[in-house]
Amino acid sequence: MVEWTQEERVIIKEIFSKLNYEDVGPKSLCRILVVYPWTQRYFAHFGNLYNPEMILANPKIANHGVVVFRGLEMAVQNMDNIKNTYANLSKLHSEKLHVDPDNFQLLADCITIVIATKMRSAFTPEKQATWYKFLSVVVSALSKQYF
Amino acid sequence: MTLTAKDKEVVKGFWAKIAPKIEDIGEDALSRMLVGYPQTKTYFSHWKDLSPGSAEVRKHGKVVLSGVGEAVKTIDDLTNGLLRLSELHAFQLRVDPANFKILSHCLLVVLAIKFPDDFTPEVHVSMDKFLGAVALALSEKYR
Numbered sequence: 001m002v003e004w005t006q007e008e009r010v011i012i013k014e015i016f017s018k019l020n021y022e023d024v025g026p027k028s029l030c031r032i033l034v035v036y037p038w039t040q041r042y043f044a045h046f047g048n049l050y051n052p053e054m055i056l057a058n059p060k061i062a063n064h065g066v067v068v069f070r071g072l073e074m075a076v077q078n079m080d081n082i083k084n085t086y087a088n089l090s091k092l093h094s095e096k097l098h099v100d101p102d103n104f105q106l107l108a109d110c111i112t113i114v115i116a117t118k119m120r121s122a123f124t125p126e127k128q129a130t131w132y133k134f135l136s137v138v139v140s141a142l143s144k145q146y147f
Numbered sequence: 148m149t150l151t152a153k154d155k156e157v158v159k160g161f162w163a164k165i166a167p168k169i170e171d172i173g174e175d176a177l178s179r180m181l182v183g184y185p186q187t188k189t190y191f192s193h194w195k196d197l198s199p200g201s202a203e204v205r206k207h208g209k210v211v212l213s214g215v216g217e218a219v220k221t222i223d224d225l226t227n228g229l230l231r232l233s234e235l236h237a238f239q240l241r242v243d244p245a246n247f248k249i250l251s252h253c254l255l256v257v258l259a260i261k262f263p264d265d266f267t268p269e270v271h272v273s274m275d276k277f278l279g280a281v282a283l284a285l286s287e288k289y290r
Contacts, residue, residue: 034268035275052268109252113271116256117263125175125199128256129183 002137004079011130015115016076024114025065030055031110032103039103068107075138083141090145101143108135150273150280155222157273162219164262169216172257173208174200179253187246211250218281225284237288244289247282254278 032039034052043049046060055061071089078085093099112131116123123131150158165172178199180187194203214232221228236242255274259266266274 031268031271035272113255113259113266116259117266120260120263123256123260125179125182128179132183 002080002082008130008133009079011127012076012079012134015119015127015131016073018119019069019115021066021069022062024111024118025067025069026056026062027065027114028107028111029061029065029068031114032107035110036103036106039106042097042099042103072111072138075134075141079134082137083144086138086141087145090142093142094146101139101146104139104142108139111135148276148279150222150276154273154276157270158219158222158277161258161262161265161270161274162216164265165212165258166216168261169212170205170209172254172261173210173212174205175208175257175260176250176254177204177208177211179256180250183253184246184249187249190240190242190246215254215278215281218277218284222277225280226287229281229284229287233285233287236285244282244286247278247285251275251278251282 030052033043033049033055040049043061043064046058046064048054048058049061074085074089075082093101112128112135115131116128119127181191181197181204182199188197191197191203191207194201196203198204214229217232218225218229226233255266255271255278258274259271
């Protein structure tokens with residue numbers, strides 16, 4: 001059972017409240033597809049992913065970036081019950097999408113980097129630590145239904 | 148995942164921007180590692196103050212980033228270039244190699260904060276590859 005302090009809850013909600021999903025969503029996806037190119041295997045049907053400019057101009061990426069962050073929002077709104085909130089999403093990633101769960105951590109790292117470029121020095125070591133804890137719980141919950 | 152000529156060019160170019168700020172960047176990266184990944188504090192039990200911005204953190208941050216700078220200079224042959232540091236980490240410090248990844252990530256976060264426009268996905272991938280190669284060279288003598 002994950003325990004959150006009041007301070008941690010405030011930090012997570014505060015970071016989220018400042019995010020523009022249409023901006024950070026596609027940027028996070030672009031980063032994972034460029035930095036860890038093997039992840040492109042899951043997006044072969046998205047069309048043109050040749051270089052960062054093409055990726056950012058791709059409407060399917062734009063759409064999917066928002067989908068990912070709406071999914072994260074679910075975790076923010078149910079911080080005391082992320083595992084159950086994500087039960088169906090986990091099954092989806094395992095049984096339908098067949099995503100290697102190691103990729104969840106890669107995307108988490110890319111999201112962190114993009115948020116760092118936005119928040120800059122406001123993303124203090126303490127906020128980074130809380131954010132990492134939150135994403136670790138998300139990654140764990142998404143990996144739970146794999147067998 | 149070897150470093151291509153392009154990777155090396157990108158790393159050297161980006162390092163030119165980093166070099167004037169290695170003390171600040173080193174301190175910030177180390178602070179983030181110690182705060183975000185408390186298991187890493189076990190390697191610094193001999194320090195008085197492990198809090199962000201302490202004198203020890205600042206001094207050591209500079210040491211670490213200077214080491215990375217050495218790696219940039221010997222980017223064409225990291226194994227030999229980092230021989231001294233590899234022996235240090237293997238026989239004296241004995242840092243579990245998993246921690247190299249953690250510090251690398253924290254360094255990338257600091258670079259994203261300090262250079263939000265320059266730290267593009269292309270620079271990110273070359274830096275990530277480079278830091279991975281440095282970690283590999285550092286663990287060369289472990290076993």
